[in-house]
Amino acid sequence: MASSFFAQRIPSVSAIFSVYTSLSAFTILFRTILNEIIPVKVRDFLVSKFTDYFSSHFNSNFTFIIQEQCDYVTNQTFRAAETYLPTLLAGTSTGSLLVRSINLKNPMAKPRYGIPVKAKITDEFQGIPLEWTLHSEKTITLTRKEFRDMIMSDYFTYIAKSSVDILKHIENLKIHTYNPHNREWESAVFQHHTTFETLAMETELKNTLIRDLDAFSKGKNFFKTVGRAWKRGYLLYGPPGTGKSSLVAAIANHMKYSIYDLQIQSVADDAMLRQILTSTENRSILLIEDLDCSGTDASCRNVNQDEKEGGENQNKKKKKEVTLSGLLNFVDGLWSSCVEERIIIFTTNHKEKLDPALLRPGRMDVHVLMDYCTPVVFKKLAALYLEIEKHDMFEPIEKIFLEVKATPAEVTEQLMVSKNPDIALRGLVEFLLSKKLTKKNEDTEIKEAEA
Known part of the structure; x- marks a missing residue:
């Protein structure tokens, strides 16, 4: 009884085929009307909307x-x-x-x-x-x-x-350098050992820098309140060999910031400079060394002006290059807010050559003179390299430092000659006396030439 009931309810094959034929004909007719009446752009829009709708409701993932x-x-x-x-x-x-x-x-x-x-x-x-x-x-x-x-x-x-x-x-911190050929920063592990504890520097200056860095790291709300970009600028200047690079390493280790070492001479123009600098990370140090040789100082600009007046190197004058205004715009302009919690460090051997615009407050917040070796710095170096706090030769050496200019790098080189304090300090005295004699002879020659 049940089987006969279901047999009556199941459509025949001919009925199914008839329905299929009707649907196919209707589909072809509908597609023809759709193609003839509705423009192609409207059809594509409707199809995309249907696709997005069904994808969002039936796709299992987003x-x-x-x-x-x-x-x-x-x-x-x-x-x-x-x-x-x-x-x-x-x-x-x-x-x-x-x-x-x-x-x-x-x-x-x-x-x-x-x-x-x-x-x-x-x-x-x-x-x-x-x-x-x-x-x-x-x-x-x-x-x-x-x-x-x-x-x-x-x-x-x-x-x-x-x-x-x-x-x-x-x-592990990183030090990055920009590859202009690949147009990307390349990095290596930064494992410089210098810290503020091992840095040979005047105690008062060192403590001032540490307090300034700590205040900067905690100053997010302050910078936001006063409407300034969260950054800090340092200018390290002084003769070669006075520890500018070591101070940069000490700052990086103290703040736990990676370093982006930018060779400004390799940057083609201002547009490339913006692209390079905006691809750096928050909580980092941007280091531009030897700023007086980068072409953005006053002396280089004067040379370029002389060339223009003389009408020479016309092809070179048309070449794009990084301008002083382009650098300043990133240091203290609208682009300076692209990265937060950044320390910008410039180094130079000749501060007097820099354009005054670079030295304006707000661009270089702290100017640090990395000077010749002093008695305090000498004692710190002796403690590090010779592991001594006192010695009979300390007093005469300190007196010589008042008359002779020697960089910490030169003093370190002499202290590393021997682990024996007597030998190393005698060698240092001979080196300093030799510099004193050389300086005296040079002064004599200058006076004779002037006479």
């Missing part, structure tokens, strides 16, 4: 794409994810890991592990499972359909805060 570059600056969300994801190595679903040993001081140290390209990393946030994928060194994706709003509002903020905490406790 993907956030995070790329390294965003407009003219580095994508800080990418940097935060790049810092945060290595802490999730336990959640990688790949059969491989990057193994790196970057401790130059201890080759036997435990290696560090990284995430290879194409690897998938799982994370959990407030009970929500998440999946990251490292597609390349410049693109990361995060996949999840549900809780999209929470991820956008809370999870990315959590990653940003976590990355800041991680960077504050980072063990």
Whole structure:
């Protein structure tokens, strides 16, 4: 009875074929009318809307794409994810890991592990499972359909805060140099040993710098309140060999900031300079050394002016180059706010050659004279290299320093001759007396020439 009932309800093959034929004919007719009446652009728009609608409702995943570059600056969300994801190595679903040993001081140290390209990393946030994928060194994706709003509002903020905490406790700093051919920063591990504890410098000046750096690191709210970019500028000037580079290293180690060492001579023009500097990270040091030789000082500009007046090198005059205004605009102009918590350090051997515009307050907040060796600096060097606090020869050596100019680098070279304090200090006395005699002879020759 039941079988006969269902047999009556099931349509015949001919009926199904008839319905299929009718639908096919209707579809062809509808497509023809659609193509004839509706313009191509309107059809494409409708198709795209239908596709987006069905994809958003029936696709099981939603993907956030995070790329390294965003407009003219580095994508800080990418940097935060790049810092945060290595802490999730336990959640990688790949059969491989990057193994790196970057401790130059201890080759036997435990290696560090990284995430290879194409690897998938799982994370959990407030009970929500998440999946990251490292597609390349410049693109990361995060996949999840549900809780999209929470991820956008809370999870990315959590990653940003976590990355800041991680960077504050980072063990290995980096020093970056710009490669103009590849148009990108290249980095190496920065393991300079100089700290403020080992830096040979006048005690009062050293303490002043430490207080200034500490106040800067805690001054985010202050800079925001007064409406200034969160940055600090230092000008280190003095003769070669007086410890300018060592002071930069001490600042980097004290602040836990990586260094971006920019050779301004290799930058083509102002546009390239903006592109280079906006691709640096927060909490970093921008170092421009030998500013007096960069072409932005007054002497170089005077030479260029003389060439223009003489009508020489017409082809060279048309060549683009970094201008003083371009550099100033980034140091103290609108572009200076692109990166937060930045320290800008310029070094020069000849402060008098710099354009006065570079020395204006607000651009170089602190001017630090790295001078010749003093008795205080000498004692610090002797304690470091000879491991002595007192010696009978200290007093006569200190008296010679009042008459002879010697750089800390020259003194260090003499102290490293021997571990025996007597031998090293005698050699230093002979070196200083030789410099004194040479200086006396030069002064005599000058006076005779003037006479």
